[in-house]
Amino acid sequence: MGLTSEDIERLDEIVKRTRPLHRGDFLFRDGDRFRSLYVVKTGSVKTFAPSPEGGEQVLGFHLPGEIIGLDAIDKDQHACSAKVLETSAICEIPFQRLEELTSAIPSLQHQMYRLLSKEIGHDTDMLLLLGKKNAEERLAAFLLSLSQRLHKRGLSPSDFYLSMSRHEIGNYLGLAVETVSRLFTRFQDDGLMRVDRKHIELLDLPALEALVGGNGQGRRQNQQR
Amino acid sequence: MGLTSEDIERLDEIVKRTRPLHRGDFLFRDGDRFRSLYVVKTGSVKTFAPSPEGGEQVLGFHLPGEIIGLDAIDKDQHACSAKVLETSAICEIPFQRLEELTSAIPSLQHQMYRLLSKEIGHDTDMLLLLGKKNAEERLAAFLLSLSQRLHKRGLSPSDFYLSMSRHEIGNYLGLAVETVSRLFTRFQDDGLMRVDRKHIELLDLPALEALVGGNGQGRRQNQQR
DNA sequence: TGGTCGTGTTGATCTGGATCAAATATCCTC
DNA sequence: GAGGATATTTGATCCAGATCAACACGACCA
Numbered sequence: 001m002g003l004t005s006e007d008i009e010r011l012d013e014i015v016k017r018t019r020p021l022h023r024g025d026f027l028f029r030d031g032d033r034f035r036s037l038y039v040v041k042t043g044s045v046k047t048f049a050p051s052p053e054g055g056e057q058v059l060g061f062h063l064p065g066e067i068i069g070l071d072a073i074d075k076d077q078h079a080c081s082a083k084v085l086e087t088s089a090i091c092e093i094p095f096q097r098l099e100e101l102t103s104a105i106p107s108l109q110h111q112m113y114r115l116l117s118k119e120i121g122h123d124t125d126m127l128l129l130l131g132k133k134n135a136e137e138r139l140a141a142f143l144l145s146l147s148q149r150l151h152k153r154g155l156s157p158s159d160f161y162l163s164m165s166r167h168e169i170g171n172y173l174g175l176a177v178e179t180v181s182r183l184f185t186r187f188q189d190d191g192l193m194r195v196d197r198k199h200i201e202l203l204d205l206p207a208l209e210a211l212v213g214g215n216g217q218g219r220r221q222n223q224q225r
Numbered sequence: 226m227g228l229t230s231e232d233i234e235r236l237d238e239i240v241k242r243t244r245p246l247h248r249g250d251f252l253f254r255d256g257d258r259f260r261s262l263y264v265v266k267t268g269s270v271k272t273f274a275p276s277p278e279g280g281e282q283v284l285g286f287h288l289p290g291e292i293i294g295l296d297a298i299d300k301d302q303h304a305c306s307a308k309v310l311e312t313s314a315i316c317e318i319p320f321q322r323l324e325e326l327t328s329a330i331p332s333l334q335h336q337m338y339r340l341l342s343k344e345i346g347h348d349t350d351m352l353l354l355l356g357k358k359n360a361e362e363r364l365a366a367f368l369l370s371l372s373q374r375l376h377k378r379g380l381s382p383s384d385f386y387l388s389m390s391r392h393e394i395g396n397y398l399g400l401a402v403e404t405v406s407r408l409f410t411r412f413q414d415d416g417l418m419r420v421d422r423k424h425i426e427l428l429d430l431p432a433l434e435a436l437v438g439g440n441g442q443g444r445r446q447n448q449q450r
Numbered sequence: 451t452g453g454t455c456g457t458g459t460t461g462a463t464c465t466g467g468a469t470c471a472a473a474t475a476t477c478c479t480c
Numbered sequence: 481g482a483g484g485a486t487a488t489t490t491g492a493t494c495c496a497g498a499t500c501a502a503c504a505c506g507a508c509c510a
Contacts, residue, residue, distance in 0.1 A: 049353060052438050057353040071349055073342035079349065099338070103331050110324065116341035117298035123348030124296055124304065128274060128282040130355035131399040135467065166488065174356040176468050181489055197476085197488090213277050360497065391458065401498050406459055422458085422506090 002107035011108065014097040015039075020089050027068065027082035027090065034072035036092045040064050043088020044163040048171075049080040058172035060122075061085070061164055063149050069095075070119050085163040130174050133212075138173040139183045140211040143193070147202055158202040227332035236333065239322040240264075245314050252293065252307035252315060259297035261317045265289050268313020269388040273396075274305040283397040285347075286310070286389055288374050294320075295344050310388040355399050358437075363398040364408045365436040368418070372427055383427040 003011070016036075020043075021027075027038050030050060038045075045062040059080055062068050072078045073095065084090070102109040129141055151157035162169070170180040184195045192208055194201040202208065228236070241261075245268075246252075252263050255275060263270075270287040284305055287293050297303045298320065309315075327334040354366055376382035387394070395405040409420045417433055419426040427433065 051353055051357050057356050059349055071342055071345040074339045074346055106328050109328055114299045117296055119345050120296040121299055124284055126352055128276055131282050132276050
């Protein structure tokens with residue numbers, strides 16, 4: 001990424017490795033002072049924000065290689081909580097130190113801008129998903145997203161375990177638990193995947209992609225074409 | 226914001242003022258190479274992304290003081306289009322130049338991080354809105370958001386014109402045009418606001434806030450409490 | 451003055467997915 | 481390994497909001 005090995009070393013110096021965290025542990029809670037970004041090394045983390053009615057909105061599931069906490073820079077305070085879904089190794093990067101480093105290393109600064117920008121892009125994708133896609137498309141998109149992200153880390157794109165509950169999946173996708181459950185059943189019946197508890201096998205990636213893509217016509221066809 | 230007048234001047238030097246743009250003009254289209262960020266001085270702009278089915282998702286409406294294009298840094302290419310909604314004055318900031326400047330001015334770099342982070346925060350709010358709120362709450366939130374943003378720029382928080390169509394509002398909020406129209410009528414009947422064509426008068430801000438806030442119970446109560 | 455087009459409103463109907471209700475299946479805890 | 485709490489699944493019903501279908505305005509123009 002345009003960083004010299006010396007740069008990498010300097011970056012490496014400010015990263016704190018914490019001992020493994022376990023299911024249910026918090027990286028931070030909403031309202032906490034913002035100090036660090038976190039990077040998932042192994043395991044998974046969910047972030048979620050309280051909604052005014054007392055419920056919560058799951059904002060994302062974070063897999064190895066992904067960064068958490070970027071939304072807190074603005075207000076210097078976390079607006080969401082991050083909870084570990086399974087035993088995980090997480091790195092902590094004190095933001096103050098990182099910021100100093102990025103001032104000194106232009107290519108690192110550029111990477112930071114890209115990282116923040118990429119996060120906006122993800123959110124945009126979610127907006128499209130929540131605004132325009134039906135239940136089936138949402139779940140297919142979710143499964144494919146997991147698949148692709150795991151694959152990027154060298155893991156199997158078609159055989160993996162879900163570390164989150166159906167409840168959390170539903171919350172994330174704006175669907176009721178029951179709908180998620182029914183869709184898993186339907187997808188299995190249709191030969192798209194095999195589901196056993198938390199264990200997922202995607203049998204027909206192309207078909208799932210077609211579902212997300214453009215064949216099905218979204219929520220009928222809602223709004224502007 | 227921790228910038229000296231000299232800093233401001235250097236920043237000012239790289240900003241391009243373009244002649245006024247008119248309704249329908251594009252700042253950029255999705256797929257365009259990313260070169261600059263844009264800041265609305267007066268008027269308004271909508272950004273929207275194509276959805277696979279051929280429709281589009283309105284991603285945001287941008288009012289004076291707001292910045293456009295941050296999502297394109299990552300891929301060095303725009304993933305959405307930006308269209309002017311009414312005669313508007315827009316500033317262009319070549320990103321390359323800005324990036325050089327932020328390397329030299331730490332407080333400006335910090336502002337950039339905050340800006341990007343804030344954008345993520347906005348998107349997060351929208352996710353919550355689309356994922357957990359019903360039609361009524363969405364429209365109330367939309368109106369209040371406009372109100373607050375206009376007020377921040379010294380304009381009336383309760384009396385303004387909508388530069389976007391009902392269609393665009395619906396698309397943005399994940400609602401059908403008809404629903405938006407009906408809600409305007411209902412809000413008016415309930416004495417919350419006065420609507421005349423594009424002209425809006427908010428008569429009862431507190432009541433609107435209550436609608437968004439926590440009294441109504443969202444989409445019933447959906448998902449986790 | 452009348453016609454056409456785009457936008458907005460209003461009414462009737464339909465439906466995807468939420469809710470409600472129950473029956474399992476898993477998971478802990480001691 | 482029994483017993484209670486939690487998660488998941490499945491079935492029945494309901495309803496907010498989408499869709500379908502007219503109709504009402506302007507705005508603009510010939």
